[in-house]
Amino acid sequence: MTDFTMTKGDDGVAIITWDVPGKSMNVMSQEGFVELEGLLDEALGDDAVKGIVITSGKDSFAGGMDLNIIARMRDEAGEDPARGLFEGVMKIHGILRKIERAGMDPKTNKGGKPIAAALPGTALGIGLEIPLACHRRFAADNPKAKIGLPEIRVGIFPGAGGTTRLTRMIGPMAASPFLLQGKMVDPEAARAAGLIDEVVAPDELLEKARAWVLQASDADLVKPWDAKGYKYPGGAPYHPAGFMTFVGASAMVNAQTKGVYPAARAMLSAIYEGALVPFDVALRIEARWFTNVLLNPSSTAMIRSLFINKEALEKGASRPADIPDQRVKKMGVLGAGMMGAGIAYVSANAGIEVVLLDVSQEAAEKGKAHAAELLDKGIKRKKVTPEKKEEVLSRITPTTDYQALAGCDLIVEAVFEDPAIKAEVTRQVDAVVGEDCIFATNTSTLPITDLAKASKRPDQFIGIHFFSPVDKMLLVEIIKGKQTGDRAVAKALDYVRQIRKTPIVVNDARFFFANRCIIPYINEGIRMVKEGVTPALIENGAKLVGMPLGPLQLVDETSIDLGVKIARATKAAMGEAYPDDAVDEVLFWMADEGRLGRKAKAGFYAYDEKGKRIGLWKGLAEKYPPMAEQPDVHEVQHRLLMAQVLEAVRAFEDGVLMDIREGDVGAILGWGFAPWSGGPFSWLDMIGAARAVEICEELEKKHGARFSAPALLREIAEAGDTFYGRYGNGPKAQAA
Numbered sequence: 022m023t024d025f026t027m028t029k030g031d032d033g034v035a036i037i038t039w040d041v042p043g044k045s046m047n048v049m050s051q052e053g054f055v056e057l058e059g060l061l062d063e064a065l066g067d068d069a070v071k072g073i074v075i076t077s078g079k080d081s082f083a084g085g086m087d088l089n090i091i092a093r094m095r096d097e098a099g100e101d102p103a104r105g106l107f108e109g110v111m112k113i114h115g116i117l118r119k120i121e122r123a124g125m126d127p128k129t130n131k132g133g134k135p136i137a138a139a140l141p142g143t144a145l146g147i148g149l150e151i152p153l154a155c156h157r158r159f160a161a162d163n164p165k166a167k168i169g170l171p172e173i174r175v176g177i178f179p180g181a182g183g184t185t186r187l188t189r190m191i192g193p194m195a196a197s198p199f200l201l202q203g204k205m206v207d208p209e210a211a212r213a214a215g216l217i218d219e220v221v222a223p224d225e226l227l228e229k230a231r232a233w234v235l236q237a238s239d240a241d242l243v244k245p246w247d248a249k250g251y252k253y254p255g256g257a258p259y260h261p262a263g264f265m266t267f268v269g270a271s272a273m274v275n276a277q278t279k280g281v282y283p284a285a286r287a288m289l290s291a292i293y294e295g296a297l298v299p300f301d302v303a304l305r306i307e308a309r310w311f312t313n314v315l316l317n318p319s320s321t322a323m324i325r326s327l328f329i330n331k332e333a334l335e336k337g338a339s340r341p342a343d344i345p346d347q348r349v350k351k352m353g354v355l356g357a358g359m360m361g362a363g364i365a366y367v368s369a370n371a372g373i374e375v376v377l378l379d380v381s382q383e384a385a386e387k388g389k390a391h392a393a394e395l396l397d398k399g400i401k402r403k404k405v406t407p408e409k410k411e412e413v414l415s416r417i418t419p420t421t422d423y424q425a426l427a428g429c430d431l432i433v434e435a436v437f438e439d440p441a442i443k444a445e446v447t448r449q450v451d452a453v454v455g456e457d458c459i460f461a462t463n464t465s466t467l468p469i470t471d472l473a474k475a476s477k478r479p480d481q482f483i484g485i486h487f488f489s490p491v492d493k494m495l496l497v498e499i500i501k502g503k504q505t506g507d508r509a510v511a512k513a514l515d516y517v518r519q520i521r522k523t524p525i526v527v528n529d530a531r532f533f534f535a536n537r538c539i540i541p542y543i544n545e546g547i548r549m550v551k552e553g554v555t556p557a558l559i560e561n562g563a564k565l566v567g568m569p570l571g572p573l574q575l576v577d578e579t580s581i582d583l584g585v586k587i588a589r590a591t592k593a594a595m596g597e598a599y600p601d602d603a604v605d606e607v608l609f610w611m612a613d614e615g616r617l618g619r620k621a622k623a624g625f626y627a628y629d630e631k632g633k634r635i636g637l638w639k640g641l642a643e644k645y646p647p648m649a650e651q652p653d654v655h656e657v658q659h660r661l662l663m664a665q666v667l668e669a670v671r672a673f674e675d676g677v678l679m680d681i682r683e684g685d686v687g688a689i690l691g692w693g694f695a696p697w698s699g700g701p702f703s704w705l706d707m708i709g710a711a712r713a714v715e716i717c718e719e720l721e722k723k724h725g726a727r728f729s730a731p732a733l734l735r736e737i738a739e740a741g742d743t744f745y746g747r748y749g750n751g752p753k754a755q756a757a
Contacts, residue, residue, distance in 0.1 A: 023042075023056055024039060024040070024041045024042075024047070024050065024052065024053040024056055024057075025037055025038065025039055025040075025053065025056040025057050025060055026038050026040070026060075026078075027060045027063070027064065029064075029067070029069065029070060030231075032071075032231070032235065033069060033070055033071030033072070033235070034070075034071060034072055034073070034074060034231045034234050034235065035060075035064040035067075035070045035072070035073045035074070036073075036074050036076060036227070036231075037057070037060050037061075037064070037073060037074070037075045037076070038076055038077065038078045039053075039057075039075070039076070039077045039078065039082070039083065040077065040078030040079060041053070045079070046079060046081050046083065046084040046143070047077055047079060047081070047082065047083040047084065047148065048083065048084050048085060048086065048087040049083065049085070049086045049087060049090075049147045049148075050087050050090050051090055051094070054112070054113060054116055057116060058116045058119065061073070061116070061119055061120065062119075064134070065119075065123065065124045065134060070134065071134065071135075071234070071235065072134050072135040072136065072137070072234030072235065072237065073123075073134060073135070073136045073137070073234070074136075074137050074138075074139050074227065074230045074231055074234060075120075075136065075137070075138050075139070075151065075152075075155060076138070076139040076140070076141065076226070076227060076230070077140070077141055077142075079141070079142075080141055080142050081141065081142035081143040081144070081166065082138075082140040082141060082142060082143060082144040082148050082152075083143075083144060083145065083146070083147065083148025083151075084143065084145055084146070084148060085145045085146025085147050085148055085171070085172075086146055086147045086181075088175065088324050088328045088329060089329060091177070091315065091324065092321070092324055092325070092329065094106060094109055094315075095315050095316065095321070102316060103312055103316060106312045106315055106316065107308055107309060107312045110180060110181075110308040110311055110312060111304075111305070111308050113181050113182075114181065114182055114304045114305075114307075114308060117150065117151065117154040117181060117182050118154070118182075118301070118304070120136055120151070120154040120155060121154045121155075121156075121244060121247075122247075123135070123136050123156070123242060125239070125242060125243075130239065130242075130243045130247060130248070131239045132239070133239065133242045135156050135157070135233070135234045135237035135241065135242055136155045136156050136234075137155055137156060137157045137158070137159060137230040137231075137233055137234050138151065138152035138155040138157070138158045138159065138230075139159045139226050139227055139229075139230040140152060140158065140159065140160040140161065140166075140168070140208075140217075140226075141161045141163070141166075141223065141226060142161065142163050142165070142166040143166045143167045143168070144160070144166070144167075144168050145167060145168070145169055145170070145171055145205065146170060146171065146172055146179070146183075147181050147183075149168060149169065149170055149183065149216070150170070150179060150181040150182055150183040150186070151181075153182065153183060153186045153187065153190070153216075154182060154186065156237065156241060156242045156244075157218050157219070157230075157233055157237070157241070158216070158217045158218045158219075159217075159218065159219050159220075159221055159226060159229055159230045159233070160208035160211065160212070160217045160219070160220050160221075160226075161208065161220075161221065161222070161223040161226045162208060162209070162220050162221065162222055162223060163207075163208060163223060164207050164208075164209075164403075165207075166207060166208055167205040167206070167207070168205065168206055168207070168208060168211040168216060168217065169199055169203065169204055169205035169206060169211075169216075170183050170187070170199050170200060170203065171203035171205055172203065172284075173200065173201060173202070173203045173282075173284055173285065173288070174203040174327070175323050175324055175327045175328045176282070176283075176284050176314075176319060176320040176322070176323025176324055176327065176697070176699075177284050177311070177314055177315065177320055177323075177324065178200065178284045178285075178287065178288035178291075178310075178311065178314065179200065179288075180307060180308065180310075180311030180314075180315075182304060182307065183200075184200060184288055184291055184292060184295075184307050185291070185292075185295050185300070185303045185304055185307050187199060187200065187216070188200070188254075188292050188295075188296070189245070189246050189253065189254070189300070189303075190215060190245075190254075191214065191215040191216075191254060192253075192254030192255040192266075193254075193255060193266055193267070193270055193292055193296075194255060194266055194269075194270070195214065195215065195254075197270065197273070199214070199216070200288060200292075201273075201274060201277070201285060201288070208220045244300075246299075246300040247300065253296050257296050257297065258293055258296055258297060259297070263296070267293055267296075270289060270292075271289060274286065274289050279564055279565050279566075279567065280565070281319075281565070281566065281567045281695070281697045282319070282567075282697050283313075283314055283317045283319050283320065283697075284314050284317075284319075284320060287310040287311070287313055287314045288310065290310055291303075291306055291307045291309075291310040291311070294306045295307060318707045319697045319698065319699070319707070321699070322685075322697075322698060322699020322700070322703035322704075322706075322707060323696065323697065323699050325685075325699060325703065325745075326682075326685045326686055326689060326699040326700050326703060327686075327689065327696070327699075330682040330685065330686050331523055331686050331690075333682070334523055334524060334525065334682065334683060334686055335518060335523055335524075337514060337518070338680075338682070338751070339510075339514065339524070339525070339526040339679075339680065339683065339752075340510070340511055340514045340515075341507035341508075341510055341511050344507055344508055344511035346515065347459075347508065347511045347512040347514075347515040347516075348515050348516070348519055349368075349373050349430055349431045349512070349515070349516045349519060350373070350374065350430055351373070351374040351375075351376070351428055351429050351430060352368060352373055352374070352375055352376070352429050352430070352431040352432065352433060352516075353375075353376045353377075353378060353425075353426040353429045353431075353432045353433070353450070353454075354368070354375055354376070354377050354378065354388075354432075354433050354435060355378050355379075355432065355433070355434040355435060355436055355446050355450070356378075356379060356434065356435040356436040356437075357377050357378070357379040357384050357385045357387060357388025357389075357419065358384075358388070358435065359391070359489065359490070360435045360463060360487060360489060360491060361377065361379075361388055361433075361435035361436075361463075362377070362387075362388035362389070362391035362392065363391070363487070363489070363490055363491025363492055364433055364435055364463065364487060364491055365377045365388060365389070365392060365417050366391065366392035366395055366413075366417075366491070366492060367491055367492055367520045367522075368519075368520055369392065369413045369414070369416040369417045370392075370413050370520075371519045371520045371521065372416070372519075373416065373519065373520075374416050374418075375416055375417045375418065376418050376420060376425045376426055376429065377389060377417055377418065377419045377420070378419075378420055378421065378422075378423065378425065378426065379419075379421065380421065381421060382419065382420070382421055385419030385420055385421060386419045388419060389414065389417045389419045392413065392414060392417060393410070393414060395492055396409070396410040396413060396414070397410070423449050423450065423452070423453050424453060426450060426453050426454055427453055427454065427455075428455070429454055429458055430455075430457065430458055430459070430512075431458065431459050431461065431512060431516060432450050432454065432458060432459070432460045432461065433461045433462075433463055433485060434446055434447065434450075434460070434461065434462045434463060435463040435487075438464060438465070438466060438467060438586075440467060440471065440472065443462060443464070443467070443472055443475070444472070444474075444475035445475075447460065447462075447472070447475040447476050447482075448475055451476060451477045451478070456478070457481075458481070459481050459482075459483065459508070459509050459512040459513070460476060460478075460481060460482050460483070461482075461483050461484065461485040461509075461513060462482070462483075462484055462485070463484075463485055463486060463487055464484060464486065465486055465532075465533075465535075465536050466531065466532055466536060466587060466590070468502075468529055468530070468531055469482070469483065469484040469500045469501070469502035469505070469529045470502040470503045470504070470529050472484075472502075473502045473504060473505070479502065479504040479505070480504050480505065480506035480508075480509065481506065481508070481509050482502060482504070482505060482509065483499065483500065483501065483502065483505050483509040483510065483512075483513050484498075484499065484500030484501075484502070484529070484533070485497060485498075485499055485500075485513055485516075485517075486498035486499075486500060486533060486535070488535070488691055488692075494522075494690070494691075495522055495523050495690045496522065496523055496524075496525065496535070496686075496687055496690035496691040497517045497522045497523070497524050497525075498524075498525055498527060498533055498534060498535055498687065498691065499513045499514065499517070499524050499525065499526045499527070500526075500527055500528070500529055500533050501526065501527070501528050501529060502529045503529060505529075510526060513526075514526070523686060523690055525680075525683035525684075525686065525687040526679065526680075526683065527672075527677050527678055527679065527683070528676055528677050528678075528679065529677075530672075530675065530677045531591070531594065533677065534669075534672050534677060534678050534683075534684065534687060535687060535688075535691040535692060537668055537672055537677070538665045538668045538669050538672070538688065538692070538694075538701070539575075539665065539691075539692045540587070541664040541665060541668050541727075542568075542572050542575075542661060542664050542665045542692075543572045543575055543576045543584070544572075544601055544604045544664070545572065545660050545661055545664040546559050546560075546563070546571065546572025546573050546575075546576075546661065547572065547573070547576070547604045547607050547608060548601075548603055548604050548607075549657070549660070550573070550607055550625075550641060550645050551603055551604075551606060551607050551645055552645075552648070553645060553646060553647050553648035554647070554648065554651065554652060554657065555647045555651055556573055556625065556637045556641055556642075557637060558651055558652075558654065558657055559571060559572065559573060559657060559661075560572075560573055560574060560637070561654075562654045562657035562658045562661065563657075563658070563661050565654070565658070566658040566661070566662060566695060567695030567696065567697050567698065568661070568693060568694070568695060569693035570693065572661065573624075573625035573626070573637070574625070574626060574634070576608075576618065576624070576625065577618040577619045577624035577625050577626055578618065578619055579618070580617055580618040580619075580620055581608060581611050581612055581616065581617045581618045581624055582612055582617045582618075584608050585605075585608055585609060585612045588601065588604070588605050588608060588609075592605075600727060607645070610644065611624065611625070614640075616638070619632060619634075623638070624638070625637065625638060625641065626638055627639070656720075659716050659719075659720060660720060660724065660728075662695070662704070663716060663717065663720060663728055664727075665688070665694060665701060666701040666704060666705060666713075667717070667727075667728065667730070667731060667734075669684050669688065669701040669702065670701075670702075670705075670731045670733055670734050671731050672684070673702075673733065673748075674731055674732070674733045679752040680748075680751060680752045681702040681744050681745070681748045681749065682749070682751075684700060684701060684702055685699055685700025685701065685702050685703050686700065687700075688700045688701050702744040702745065703744075703745070705734070705743075705744055706743040706744055706745055706746075709738075710734055710737040710738035710742070710743065710744075711738040711741075713730070713734060713738070714730045714734060714735055714738045717729065717730035717734070718730070
């Protein structure tokens, strides 16, 4: 079985077809590179071959490099991993440079064979870097196709020449959205940006590429950087215009990444240094910086969490074995508020028939209207057609009649966070649906086992915790009650896969996993306000360590009155053991002042009439004056990070979290835990358990027992072990 095959036509055009067996989309492997180079050598050495077209046997071109292979390259690089990786990357450069030069005379730039890329659909990562080395790029007119270089999103950058070629083709500023943001666009937008040369009808793709190959001249084959007199687009760094470009690029990168993402810095260095030298030297520079990133622990952690582990979870790593397919055909959504409406939309968009039920027809219709609004936004962005909008909306039936739920195989309840209300709707649903129907409650705080008491079939009762806004957030937290059966878990996982989100499965406990970790982060920020730490130091400290939102902004976004409600419910449940009275003083005072967060245009931040933040509220300093001597920013950051990380470790100790992979993926996707770190467990491995214990002891001495190092962390530190060394291959035995 081979990834690449070649046919030679009577007209002299060799067609190299990429078609990885058993894969829905092509991904590049080390073996694939060897096959591709062998076919290139054969075609370039055959006098009967006049030119080459590289295409795909699938409806897409390629999804990129298999990042498992990149991880393996690093692990197998030998005693001198930097050299091993560098030499491996340079071999890839050699293959793509062979495509680019295509046998032409190095002195005259003549005698080469034209090579075109014919892309039937999506072309990402190496799937675009190969075409960038070709002499002309044709893409099928396929609006669903995505073209781009998304490597930065998983902690690396385009290291097979994509960084150097794209910046030399269109200039660093035009290339920045694709390189620094990982922007992916459709073929027509890719053509407008200069990534693609021609967009043609799908049934003419090979014909057009073949025709170009047969008429291409020597001049058509020479890339600008291989021709005499080449000038860097926008000016090289030593040119006045280029100097300003690179100064601006440096400022932009640091503004976006806060200096914590090594891949962005390394890529900018590769671009800057590469712009000062000839093309082949620039490729060596790119390879060195790419090697540097591959050896950085942040890259290792991001690849593991955001690609390898995320993909494993989406493919069902946590799914109970021997349970037949449980995909949803018809479902009911109870409650048509923002959460229920969002759930109805993503479900209908995935092809599921949805009954959207609320207490009034007006409320139910309003929930369906939310789906229409989201689809209209998609139409404006040309991501959705009017026909698609009607198709999706036709699957949503708004109603007040519980009888409409008959025939549903899944119910998702999204009513108010009130156990009595949830119990009542559970009983009403049980009276209507069939015995095989799974009932899921969308709750963020209430224990599933308690809610399941209202059900006739507690083994078919489960928690499915969506994050807001449902249409944008990628994570779904699935919670097993004490009596939840395997079929309910399989149903929830298959449903989450249907709606194209990432699931984690946890055991039942107050706040489950995500909220258990994020609430201490918010509370630590509020606690610091009361102590007199400057709010700007709190917020900026959080952002400078990679958190997308500071704790004060986060509580404004989620609403302060919700925080008050959670605090009161938690205190009622915990009694004298409740640890957050100091936080409540601030939170309750804010609520009494009418400062309920962004929705009220008044919270820890001040807002203008349109609800835009205009700075931290000055009234905080009047109520809680800043201390004369402020703490070091690293102490603030350690408090904010450890508030989350230690709770993640405790959740794992307690058996609430069963798999550290789910903990890391869930933390990044659920609340944005410093993505550069790979997640809380990856961060602990990165700094070392012994150093983590030291930080805990320093914080505990200053700020109390909440920073006490969990027994498991101390045990791993004493053993000189790591979390992934012990638990990286899957769930550990549940704690007693």
